Amino acid sequence: MAADPSRVNRVLDAGIEVIGTEGLRALTHRAVDAAAGLPNGSTSNLFRTREALLQAMTARLVEVELVGWERRAARDRPASPDMLATTLAATVQQLTGPLRTLSVARYALFTEAARDPALRREVERAGRRVAAIGQSWLAAIGSSRPAEHTAIVMAHLDGVVLRRLAFPGVPGADDVAAGLRLLLRSLVEPVHDG
CATH class of the missing domain: 1.10.357.10 (Tetracycline Repressor, domain 2)
Structure with missing residues (x-):
């Protein structure tokens, strides 16, 4: 099943917020989950690796x-x-x-x-x-x-x-x-x- 685009964008926007406020070192799947107000594991379900998350966030x-x-x-x-x-x-x-x-x-x-x-x-x-x-x-x-x-x-x-x-x-x-x-x-x- 394809991921809900609005949920994906919510995660990516939260990741951008984490980097923009706390820096690149603070970027973790857990930090993005917290910033997006989603349960732990939500970001890693969409983006298994930090590299995949970074690529999607850049896009x-x-x-x-x-x-x-x-x-x-x-x-x-x-x-x-x-x-x-x-x-x-x-x-x-x-x-x-x-x-x-x-x-x-x-x-x-x-x-x-x-x-x-x-x-x-x-x-x-x-x-x-x-x-x-x-x-x-x-x-x-x-x-x-x-x-x-x-x-x-x-x-x-x-x-x-x-x-x-x-x-x-x-x-x-x-x-x-x-x-x-x-x-x-x-x-x-x-x-x-x-």
């Missing part, structure tokens, strides 16, 4: 994040560097505020992906889909090299989000937006020698 985290990016892409159509900076700064605020636990878990799982090819494939798949959104946005604001510029912007965002997770509120929201405006303008606006 779930990727799925949740991609839904957020795709909704944002459908809703926001930035037409200038400043508009895109505003959109991305708001995303940073979400990822380091209300979605902080998810973001902490993301970085923990991404670090684990450095050692696990199966996790790495899942992370790379997500990265390609987010990059496609970024490329369409960069092209819309006038980038002549949207793929290259998207890689630069994604690296910048990863750095800013990681810094704000480690040092909440640093850099401040205004500084995040100003930094993004400066970066995006430098990528798409011609340089004039004076």
Whole structure:
């Protein structure tokens, strides 16, 4: 009999919560059962090994994040560097505020992906889909090299989000937006020698 998808997602979301609040070392089947409010053994019935649990959690985290990016892409159509900076700064605020636990878990799982090819494939798949959104946005604001510029912007965002997770509120929201405006303008606006 196939597992109930809502129960599976409940377990995976609880696992993400455990990692995001207590760290990767705290991830055990029993800890996930407790976080999900399920009887002991529930998680191990679905995922026999810690590796299987980590793989499923990474896929779930990727799925949740991609839904957020795709909704944002459908809703926001930035037409200038400043508009895109505003959109991305708001995303940073979400990822380091209300979605902080998810973001902490993301970085923990991404670090684990450095050692696990199966996790790495899942992370790379997500990265390609987010990059496609970024490329369409960069092209819309006038980038002549949207793929290259998207890689630069994604690296910048990863750095800013990681810094704000480690040092909440640093850099401040205004500084995040100003930094993004400066970066995006430098990528798409011609340089004039004076």
